[in-house]
Amino acid sequence: MDSYLVVGIIIFMMIMFLLMGMYIHSVLLASGIIGLILLEGFSILPGLLGNEPFNRVASYTLTTIPLFVLMAQFILHSGLVQDIFYIVHKISRGRRSLLGTLTLIIGGMLGAVSGSGTATAASLGQVAVPELRKHGYSGPLAGAIASAGGSLSGIIPPSIILILYGVATETPVGALFIGAFIPGVLVMVTFIIAMLFYYRRETKRSPAAAEAQAEIAAAAEAEAAEEKVPVTRLAVSVIMGFLIVATIFGGIYSGIFTPTEAGAIGSVVGLLTALLLGKVNLNFFKASLTETIKLTGMVMLIMIGAQIFGRFVSLSLLPRKLISLLEPVMDSPALVLLLISAILFVMFMFIEGAAVILMTIPVFLPIITALQVDVLWFGVFISVICTIGLITPPVGLSVYAVSGVTGISSGSIFKVGMGFAVFSMIVVCGLMIAFPELATWLPSVSGGKG
Amino acid sequence: MNGMTTFYKLYGYFGVLKKIGLVISAVVALIMMFFITYDVVMRNVFSSSIRGGFEIIQNYMMPLVVFPGLAYVYASGVLPKMELLFAKFSPAVKRILILFLIAIEVFILVLVVQFSWTYAMDGMERNTSFPAAGTLYQLWPVFFTIPAAFALIVIENIFLFIKNLIEKDPTFVVEYNPSEEEQIINQAVK
Amino acid sequence: GGETSSEDAASADGEKITLRAATGLSPQHAWWEGGMEPWMDRVTELTDGQVEFETFTSGELVAVPDEAEAVENGTVDVALILPIYQPDQFPMAEVTMLPLSHSDTMIASNAWKALLESDVELQDGKTFSELQFDQFKVFPISTTQEYSISTTGKEFASAGDVKGTSLRTPSRIHEMYSKQTGLNSITMPAVEMYDAMSRGAFDGSFYSIADWTGYGFQDLFKYTVTGINFGHFNAFIGMDEAKFDSLPENVQEAMEQATDEYFEDSAQIWMDRSEEVIAMNEEQGGQFVDFATLPQDVQDHFNEGIENTWGDYAKLLEDNGLPGTELVKLWRDLMIEQGGEVPQKVKEM
Numbered sequence A: 001m002d003s004y005l006v007v008g009i010i011i012f013m014m015i016m017f018l019l020m021g022m023y024i025h026s027v028l029l030a031s032g033i034i035g036l037i038l039l040e041g042f043s044i045l046p047g048l049l050g051n052e053p054f055n056r057v058a059s060y061t062l063t064t065i066p067l068f069v070l071m072a073q074f075i076l077h078s079g080l081v082q083d084i085f086y087i088v089h090k091i092s093r094g095r096r097s098l099l100g101t102l103t104l105i106i107g108g109m110l111g112a113v114s115g116s117g118t119a120t121a122a123s124l125g126q127v128a129v130p131e132l133r134k135h136g137y138s139g140p141l142a143g144a145i146a147s148a149g150g151s152l153s154g155i156i157p158p159s160i161i162l163i164l165y166g167v168a169t170e171t172p173v174g175a176l177f178i179g180a181f182i183p184g185v186l187v188m189v190t191f192i193i194a195m196l197f198y199y200r201r202e203t204k205r206s207p208a209a210a211e212a213q214a215e216i217a218a219a220a221e222a223e224a225a226e227e228k229v230p231v232t233r234l235a236v237s238v239i240m241g242f243l244i245v246a247t248i249f250g251g252i253y254s255g256i257f258t259p260t261e262a263g264a265i266g267s268v269v270g271l272l273t274a275l276l277l278g279k280v281n282l283n284f285f286k287a288s289l290t291e292t293i294k295l296t297g298m299v300m301l302i303m304i305g306a307q308i309f310g311r312f313v314s315l316s317l318l319p320r321k322l323i324s325l326l327e328p329v330m331d332s333p334a335l336v337l338l339l340i341s342a343i344l345f346v347m348f349m350f351i352e353g354a355a356v357i358l359m360t361i362p363v364f365l366p367i368i369t370a371l372q373v374d375v376l377w378f379g380v381f382i383s384v385i386c387t388i389g390l391i392t393p394p395v396g397l398s399v400y401a402v403s404g405v406t407g408i409s410s411g412s413i414f415k416v417g418m419g420f421a422v423f424s425m426i427v428v429c430g431l432m433i434a435f436p437e438l439a440t441w442l443p444s445v446s447g448g449k450g
Numbered sequence B: 001m002n003g004m005t006t007f008y009k010l011y012g013y014f015g016v017l018k019k020i021g022l023v024i025s026a027v028v029a030l031i032m033m034f035f036i037t038y039d040v041v042m043r044n045v046f047s048s049s050i051r052g053g054f055e056i057i058q059n060y061m062m063p064l065v066v067f068p069g070l071a072y073v074y075a076s077g078v079l080p081k082m083e084l085l086f087a088k089f090s091p092a093v094k095r096i097l098i099l100f101l102i103a104i105e106v107f108i109l110v111l112v113v114q115f116s117w118t119y120a121m122d123g124m125e126r127n128t129s130f131p132a133a134g135t136l137y138q139l140w141p142v143f144f145t146i147p148a149a150f151a152l153i154v155i156e157n158i159f160l161f162i163k164n165l166i167e168k169d170p171t172f173v174v175e176y177n178p179s180e181e182e183q184i185i186n187q188a189v190k
Numbered sequence C: 001g002g003e004t005s006s007e008d009a010a011s012a013d014g015e016k017i018t019l020r021a022a023t024g025l026s027p028q029h030a031w032w033e034g035g036m037e038p039w040m041d042r043v044t045e046l047t048d049g050q051v052e053f054e055t056f057t058s059g060e061l062v063a064v065p066d067e068a069e070a071v072e073n074g075t076v077d078v079a080l081i082l083p084i085y086q087p088d089q090f091p092m093a094e095v096t097m098l099p100l101s102h103s104d105t106m107i108a109s110n111a112w113k114a115l116l117e118s119d120v121e122l123q124d125g126k127t128f129s130e131l132q133f134d135q136f137k138v139f140p141i142s143t144t145q146e147y148s149i150s151t152t153g154k155e156f157a158s159a160g161d162v163k164g165t166s167l168r169t170p171s172r173i174h175e176m177y178s179k180q181t182g183l184n185s186i187t188m189p190a191v192e193m194y195d196a197m198s199r200g201a202f203d204g205s206f207y208s209i210a211d212w213t214g215y216g217f218q219d220l221f222k223y224t225v226t227g228i229n230f231g232h233f234n235a236f237i238g239m240d241e242a243k244f245d246s247l248p249e250n251v252q253e254a255m256e257q258a259t260d261e262y263f264e265d266s267a268q269i270w271m272d273r274s275e276e277v278i279a280m281n282e283e284q285g286g287q288f289v290d291f292a293t294l295p296q297d298v299q300d301h302f303n304e305g306i307e308n309t310w311g312d313y314a315k316l317l318e319d320n321g322l323p324g325t326e327l328v329k330l331w332r333d334l335m336i337e338q339g340g341e342v343p344q345k346v347k348e349m
């Protein structure tokens, strides 16, 4: 069959399947398989369908997926986050805008030990939102702060998105981690600025309400002063928190282990933390491991689907056709990049981040290569968009997680979150296009770029 | 009613099978964590790494972390999809859609089972192995976990199909046992 | 093999034939850029455009080392096949990785071509190609340049320095050699090597100098021993035998002719690249040390390893019912015929 016609049919089918509510991995598998059959007939299937599931999964680099998730699970189930937030609450006493700022910074630091945005957002929602509300933040703003703070895990290394991108494009994961550092901090800073803006606006609009809130807050603080967490426990939490970050980054940077191995080491340190904090029992293992296998299975199933779909995309020669279609504007890479980021932004609004990365790489990577855009830069760039997508409607997993634990409606959080997202998107993506060095400079000086 | 009791009894037995798979995956994940950590320690302290460790992890452990537990993962309802439009349909439309989606799903999965089975049988015939530290390790037995995992998912879908035929409320899961985090998120979406 | 290309291959003379060609390697790799690509261009030229190739590189369709399988099951029509990566399927292909006293890309490539085309019956009246690559139509291309030992700084001042040095090993033969000489072998995906080595996770690798640039090693290696040779990695352009037989005669001839014409050039590109890379590395402070200038005990240690590795590899094959001794002798004779050198003990085998 004519390959333009096949591509047309498959794109239409994909959209229909997605809208009908088919699982993302099934959309990819079904479109890939049906596309291959239309293009080449059944004879092509044995060679691709038989071996791809094994070949995709049997990868040393991908051990990072189960192991970084396991590390995050161990840490979240150890109670470390609650303890650290308790300390933050003590530090920011009386300075109300500081608490929001610190929450976002904590989100960033949690991002440095966690690969998954939703899990971090859920735990931030649990511990941070009540504190923020006591300090006079409105529900939606507090929810947006926790969601945004949690979403930072997507860009601040280690990040599952960066790992998936590295594996799919054979870019060294270590270099991607280092390259994502500055843009990750930038996203955090833009979130803080957006937060301060919303906070000012809120206190200006209803000073009386804010005052009343503050009074409640003062009472709550007095109350909180009563329920004391033992200092030794706090000390252990702080020390272990720093130790986890230091182990991972120190270990990778000093050559004791590779970024891939860091997942295993981090998990062991996470387990030790939980042991020291007295949280390890059978349920601890059950909960952590079940979640780990679920998330791993989910990512891998989508990866297998994306692999088969990718084979269809390759055989249909779609990327080459797109490039020739884009020929007139290929001379202005910025324009093409703008187009690609707009498409990705919309896709990240609707579809889970990892799935988007895996679906679009077969199509976009050849275009990026043809544009002679740095592959590492592009990986960091789309991870930024993906991170921001975690707080945009209608599918913003970070927001859903926070809304779920706090009971604040997701719609009202999205209204504020969208403001965070648009501001951050324009500033960080704009800066990254204007100054690509933001992502490429650190890897080039640290020798991490292969 | 009696039919439904048998249905859930059978589904319960099937659930045990999935749980066993989950436990295998979980245990291998833990082993992998300790194995890599041990390797790093040995390399740094005694400058000798586990010979062939990298290949063993890649070829044995990763597939065993992913495939045995896959049916459990599938049945748990964690897999992402776009639900926005779907939620707006009437129950009658929902049911037709679900039956249609399951039919496509089964068609695709059966193809995966068939061809991954052929691949595994072919691997057995060729005695497919991988080299690690100078020796060859048999690889083909691992291939069989793939058709097995996808066959279990086909069975899950058959249960789901029957449930949607018999019962009133259209559903994507036979028995919903969401995790804490999912419960939270689902609550929020509603 | 299945029927895959959009055009039916068995078409009448003059009808257009589109063949799907693939490699898991990058399009800049010497085997693709200097071997398979010119070969395909020449075939198109010789058939006046009757044959065209639709190419897929960098694993876009098939990853390393699945090319052989992809050719067999018909996913692609023709591919760059790297048999050493699959010792379970092609256990005798590793023979070109046996260490030597002297050779270069040209010598090894000619010997490899001679081995593929050899009519010496090794077992049950079958030749090397019949024993290993019966399902393929084989078009020989060059081997890589010789493999050297390079480190990120560690030097070999005595035999004691060699023991415990951790190097990445690319094949079973290097594993055997490491075992013989007390080297500590590390296995790791190539994409992770730069990261791990630049941070000191291990000391170095067996690698061919011309191939360094693919992973940026020219900026990293500081010490390379030349004048001793740890074998040559091999490859060939492979097509399903039945597929080849179904092609019109003029096309078959064009493919054979293109192979003969381009074979030497495909070897030369490795020699040229090697010179460029050495210059780049020296600029970065890299040091190339001739084996003959190393202390005698280091030389003896390495040479003893070479001798024993030949025997070990032959024995490994014999243990699996393959003509190991016959094979290594044939390879030794072909190498010497082309100008290569082996240690005395290997000569006496």
Ligand code: NA
Binding pocket: A110, A111, A112, A113, A114, A115, A116, A152, A153, A154, A155, A156, A157, A158, A159, A160
């Ligand atoms: Na992170």
Ligand code: NA
Binding pocket: A348, A349, A350, A351, A388, A389, A390, A391, A392, A393, A394, A395, A396, A397
């Ligand atoms: Na979104």
